[in-house]
Amino acid sequence: MNHKVPIRIDGRFRLGDVLGSGSYAVVYHARNIIKDDAVAIKLESITAQPSSVQRKYAILKRLEGGVGIPCALWFGRESTYHALVLGLLGPSLHDLFLAHDRKFSLHTVVNLGIQLLSRLEYIHSNNYVHCNIKPQNVLVGLGHLKHTAFIIDFGIAKEYWDTATRVHIPFRQNQRLTGTPAFASINNHLGVDLGRHDDLESLTYMLIYLLRGSLPWLTSDDEKLSSSSILEHKVNTTIEVLCDGIPVEFASVLIYTRSLAFSEDPDYGRLCSLLCGLQATLAAPSTCSLDISMPDNHITRHPPISNEHWMAEAAPCLPDATPLRRSTRVSHQRAASPMHPTALRKKPLVAGSRC
Numbered sequence: 076m077n078h079k080v081p082i083r084i085d086g087r088f089r090l091g092d093v094l095g096s097g098s099y100a101v102v103y104h105a106r107n108i109i110k111d112d113a114v115a116i117k118l119e120s121i122t123a124q125p126s127s128v129q130r131k132y133a134i135l136k137r138l139e140g141g142v143g144i145p146c147a148l149w150f151g152r153e154s155t156y157h158a159l160v161l162g163l164l165g166p167s168l169h170d171l172f173l174a175h176d177r178k179f180s181l182h183t184v185v186n187l188g189i190q191l192l193s194r195l196e197y198i199h200s201n202n203y204v205h206c207n208i209k210p211q212n213v214l215v216g217l218g219h220l221k222h223t224a225f226i227i228d229f230g231i232a233k234e235y236w237d238t239a240t241r242v243h244i245p246f247r248q249n250q251r252l253t254g255t256p257a258f259a260s261i262n263n264h265l266g267v268d269l270g271r272h273d274d275l276e277s278l279t280y281m282l283i284y285l286l287r288g289s290l291p292w293l294t295s296d297d298e299k300l301s302s303s304s305i306l307e308h309k310v311n312t313t314i315e316v317l318c319d320g321i322p323v324e325f326a327s328v329l330i331y332t333r334s335l336a337f338s339e340d341p342d343y344g345r346l347c348s349l350l351c352g353l354q355a356t357l358a359a360p361s362t363c364s365l366d367i368s369m370p371d372n373h374i375t376r377h378p379p380i381s382n383e384h385w386m387a388e389a390a391p392c393l394p395d396a397t398p399l400r401r402s403t404r405v406s407h408q409r410a411a412s413p414m415h416p417t418a419l420r421k422k423p424l425v426a427g428s429r430c
């Protein structure tokens with residue numbers, strides 16, 4: 076069922092262009108006419124029951140205040156839609172990756188890794204597992220937050236309780252994979268209940284993907300492979316092959332995350348130390364700032380919204396950096412140890428970004 080999309084939400088947010096869409100909702104650029112600032116608004120038909128947008132709002136409120144957590148400004152009903160008003164963010168890593176010819180510099184990937192480890196530690200410390208870490212779900216901020224990576228889309232996030240507080244059922248009732256096969260942990264493919272280590276495993280696949288430009292279980296022409304064939308490739312690809320030609324630290328992180336049990340507390344500080352150790356060897360300045368932006372010739376995702384648009388009667392209908400260093404290659408012996416022994420400096424992680 077298609078409904079006319081309202082031109083204003085809660086009387087104060089004027090709807091603009093579409094920024095993106097997911098399975099249930101469409102995200103619009105909008106303007107707060109009272110404060111004169113830009114926001115993003117997610118609209119979902121009220122026929123969606125239960126409302127995924129309402130659930131996302133509740134989770135964002137629980138995580139409110141964390142660095143790199145989108146700001147949830149308002150949730151309510153407008154006409155025949157549930158509306159979630161969010162702080163406006165910039166492009167996703169996916170958009171940026173495509174705009175940069177499918178490769179990020181080592182410096183960028185390491186910085187992303189350090190920031191996102193910190194985000195996951197924060198989310199996990201609030202008893203949530205994200206369950207869908209992938210380049211489409213990481214957005215960079217705008218303006219003074221342009222060096223901050225934000226994690227979005229808590230649509231399939233689940234509450235995490237360890238076995239001390241709850242009897243742990245090892246297999247999900249619905250054993251189908253949750254999230255995105257390319258970046259899913261092996262446990263996820265197997266239908267095992269997801270824990271904090273699964274987010275870390277997905278993050279590691281994502282970092283390797285951004286560094287190498289692809290993953291061995293993806294085809295070059297973006298052909299959609301079945302989840303079972305991705306699983307088969309994933310299990311049959313050795314870590315040595317997966318991390319061939321990239322610094323050994325990524326193999327160490329993956330070996331460690333795969334070795335964690337469901338209720339084991341991940342040592343985020345150790346993982347972060349590994350990446351910080353690697354960062355210190357790079358020629359680029361030792362800072363966690365992200366040096367990725369849309370190339371100048373790229374069409375901006377957030378075009379200014381024209382007056383004509385605001386005057387329109389109704390909006391359209393909703394349809395139902397540094398070169399890769401090859402010096403520190405993965406060697407068989409080093410990849411075999413869970414952690415690179417030279418990089419085990421412990422650093423406490425604070426909530427949100429450490430940099």
Ligand SMILES: Nc1ncnc2c1ncn2[C@@H]1O[C@H](COP(=O)(O)OP(=O)(O)OP(=O)(O)O)[C@@H](O)[C@H]1O
Pocket residue numbers: 094095096097098099100101102115117127145161162163164165167211227228229230231
């Ligand atoms: N705060 C934001 N600022 C700018 N763009 C955003 C924002 N939130 C989401 N987007 C854009 O909208 C797209 C869809 O967002 P999202 O994945 O959260 O939608 P969804 O319908 O809730 O997704 P799903 O169906 O996967 O749960 C994103 O890929 C992103 O491009």
